[in-house]
Amino acid sequence: MPVAVKICGITDPVAMETAIQHGAAYVGLVFFPKSPRFLTFEQAKPLANQVPDNVQVTALTVNPIDDLIEEIIQLGRVNLLQLHGDETPERVADIRRRFGLPVMKALRIATADDLQPLPAYEAVSDMLLFDTKAPPDITHLPGGTGLSFDWRLMQQVTPAKPWMLAGGLKPDNLAEAVRLTGARIVDVSSSVEDKPGHKSPEKIRAFLEAAAKLD
Numbered sequence: 001m002p003v004a005v006k007i008c009g010i011t012d013p014v015a016m017e018t019a020i021q022h023g024a025a026y027v028g029l030v031f032f033p034k035s036p037r038f039l040t041f042e043q044a045k046p047l048a049n050q051v052p053d054n055v056q057v058t059a060l061t062v063n064p065i066d067d068l069i070e071e072i073i074q075l076g077r078v079n080l081l082q083l084h085g086d087e088t089p090e091r092v093a094d095i096r097r098r099f100g101l102p103v104m105k106a107l108r109i110a111t112a113d114d115l116q117p118l119p120a121y122e123a124v125s126d127m128l129l130f131d132t133k134a135p136p137d138i139t140h141l142p143g144g145t146g147l148s149f150d151w152r153l154m155q156q157v158t159p160a161k162p163w164m165l166a167g168g169l170k171p172d173n174l175a176e177a178v179r180l181t182g183a184r185i186v187d188v189s190s191s192v193e194d195k196p197g198h199k200s201p202e203k204i205r206a207f208l209e210a211a212a213k214l215d
Contacts, residue, residue: 007199014201016050023211026057027058062085069095110132188207
């Protein structure tokens with residue numbers, strides 16, 4: 001089975017169409033103002049409406065308040081809420097229960113200690129995402145840094161829920177990342193950009209083609 005791909009941080013219709021046409025299983029829209037990939041609801045709605053039913057639309061948030069989630073749901077085409085901040089297991093459970101959408105909690109990884117919260121989040125999430133913890137000099141972004149963590153750390157865990165691998169993935173290191181982690185879904189953002197916030201159709205296509213060759 002080929003590795004499924006999420007193209008995250010899409011900001012324009014050409015990038016969205018490229019991701020869809022070349023086999024992305026998930027597309028991500030970012031609702032975090034500090035991100036260069038941030039979208040207003042007015043910008044997000046037409047992009048979400050481009051997406052066919054066989055592709056999952058993920059809304060990335062960071063420590064969202066309830067009003068933000070309600071506005072995201074009103075887009076009418078979001079399949080998955082991605083929580084990429086410091087949300088506690090209790091908050092994750094509350095969001096999942098209150099809003100009725102599947103929830104994916106991101107865990108930011110630098111050392112084995114960062115995997116310790118995994119059981120608590122597994123219990124309340126529908127999916128998990130393992131991303132690179134930003135270094136101290138990048139404090140404004142929780143993800144999308146283009147940096148990788150030590151993928152061998154994933155060999156210490158066997159997640160019970162579906163999960164994605166993120167952080168510095170590129171066509172030339174994707175096979176190694178999958179081999180070391182066993183990931184069946186991968187998430188890419190900055191590596192398929194010409195500049196922060198601007199996706200490259202050529203890089204999107206190359207990444208999806210590389211993933212399609214993996215089995």
